[in-house]
Amino acid sequence: MANEANRTAFVEIQGRMIETTGKLKQVQTQMRNKEGEKKRAYLTLxxxxxxxxxxxxxxxxxxxxxxxxxxxxxxxxxxxQKLKDSETSIASLQTSKEYLEKQMAEVENNLRELLQQDPGLARQIMSMSVA
Structure with missing residues (x-):
């Protein structure tokens, strides 16, 4: 019973990790785009x-x-105005990035704790990823 609960928890944590990673990559891409806009506006000015x-x-x-x-x-x-808007967007995206990085750390800690509680689950996961 506990083993099944741990597997379910692992799948849930894995899903959150995938989702958070995707959001983090999206924010990083948006930041790069805004940095480019900011640089173009600055150079034009x-x-x-x-x-x-x-x-x-x-x-x-x-x-x-x-x-x-x-x-x-x-x-x-x-x-x-483009320069100011880009700086505002970058600041907002930076806040989002920091929040997502904290979420990612929390998910990683949850996963680490789960695997420490159930070494059998860790072995199953390792055998699945090696095969």
Whole structure:
């Protein structure tokens, strides 16, 4: 009876670990994307700062290879907002990442405790993964 309960607990813990790992990878990918957006906005701002304010500039529109003529101050404002938005998103994603890392550590501890309580279960798992 206890052996079956331990197997059920193991399957549940394994499912939580898989789910948490997936969420953590997703957050890390989102963070990388936001870091890229932040870097592009920063670099664009650096280039725009070198131009006079009355310079008209071209702004790319979405992923299409199209450009629109814009006054420099408009483009500067948009890039500054992108930079701020990226920083805010990164901070939020960092909080999510830390939370998920704590969840992962908790799941790993639960799994470790379960395997210490039932060495037979640990042997079964090892024989399944080796085979």
């Amino acid at each position: 650096e280039e725009l700062r070198q131009l006079s304010n009355d310079t008209n500039t071209y702004k790319s529109i979405e992923i299409l290879v199209r450009f629109v003529l814009e006054p420099k101050p408009v483009l500067m404002e948009e890039q500054e």
